[in-house]
Amino acid sequence: MSRQHFGELLDELEPKWESWCKSERHDRRGHIRRRRAGAGPRYELALRDRVVITxxxxxxxxxxxxxxVV
Structure with missing residues (x-):
């Protein structure tokens, strides 16, 4: 798989992943968000980096x- 094709695949998957994570968090909480967006813990690696390492x-x-990678 070429780098360009891999990048296009990740460009397509990233919004879907974010949407899925948001939906899962909402289902787990059982209600709407109470704090502002971005107030929770941060991932150390971006989705792209996590996929490459996996x-x-x-x-x-x-x-x-x-x-x-440090």
Missing amino acids: LSYLGTGLPQDALA
């Missing part, structure tokens, strides 16, 4: 901490 982990079998 695919590298699955493809190589190396430990996840060996693939993490």
Whole structure:
């Protein structure tokens, strides 16, 4: 898979992922948001980075901490 195709795939998946996460959080809370957007914990890695690390982990079998970038 080319970098361009992979980037296009992630561009397509990212809004769907965010929407799914938002829906899951709403279902878990059982009500609308009470605090402003962005007030919760932050992910250390962006979705793109998480996908690349996961695919590298699955493809190589190396430990996840060996693939993490500081």
